Amino acid sequence: MGNEWAGAAARNNAEWCDEVCRAHGVPGEFGARVWSGARRTPPLYPDAVSLTPEASAADLVARIDMESPGCSVKDSFARLDLEPMGFEVLFDAQWIHRPPGAAPVGPPGISWEPLKSADSLPAWETAWNDGEESEGLFRPELLAGDSTFLAGTSLDGTIVAGAVASRGERVIGISNLFAAGDAPGAQETAWAGCLTEVARLWPGLPVVGYESGESLDAAVGQGFTPVGALRIWLRTA
Structure with missing residues (x-):
């Protein structure tokens, strides 16, 4: 049940991120594996969120602005290695139910x-x-x-x-x-x-x-x- 609730929590959180971004005029998009913002998102909100454990690093970074400062990604299942793409870990956390x-x-x-x-x-x-x-x-x-x-x-x-x-x-x-x-x-x-x-x-x-x-x-x-x-x-x- 843990993975099921983690997936439900990740989707719910991505929907909240999408609301905040749209309120700032930044349209988001839900794909099969990833939610992403069309351009730099508001402070403290990620540019992309993985929605399933199958999402790859390429799935995430292909959909976001990698050039302007502040690019961030929510790796919802702590499965990805984004260091080769210039990222570092900001923090780790736990989904809760x-x-x-x-x-x-x-x-x-x-x-x-x-x-x-x-x-x-x-x-x-x-x-x-x-x-x-x-x-x-x-x-x-x-x-x-x-x-x-x-x-x-x-x-x-x-x-x-x-x-x-x-x-x-x-x-x-x-x-x-x-x-x-x-x-x-x-x-x-x-x-x-x-x-x-x-x-x-x-x-x-x-x-x-x-x-x-x-x-x-x-x-x-x-x-x-x-x-x-x-x-x-x-x-x-």
Whole structure:
């Protein structure tokens, strides 16, 4: 089942990447093995994503701009060697899966709900970006797509946690999960609140995503299971 859920998570994540790119005027294309952007994608978003374990390095690099700076590839199954093409490993992570079922109880004092208007996006992005002012990475057009921006707000209305939930054909994908500050257990608290809201909005659907390091540990602590490795490559040569 691990490979099945890793494939579902990779597809769901590529669909979210496609939404972000199209909001920036960069059309993407889904092939049988690869999703790719027609030109350089927005910061932090890959130029290509492998959708199946059979995708080759040639499948990926043949579809993207290899000349301008910042070219990156999401090797969804950690199978490829892109070093000969001038790439280096940026980081490794794990796809994660959580079956539908009882969600953890979110902490008191933090209320979770979807963003209702584009006016809230800058504050959400600023909180996601550790307090750095919004630069418009997340465009208002995204609110009309298949993804939902979830915000955890304190009693005074300040956004202190959040995530993006992307509805796929048979899964909900979670990305961009954050918790303001570095208090112990903040990531676990964010996951608990996020999952409670996801279970309310989309009952009965499994949840997928990818994490690494302490964020992966926090997700596992909230009922997720690692189901496969992925690797992000950045072209530096």
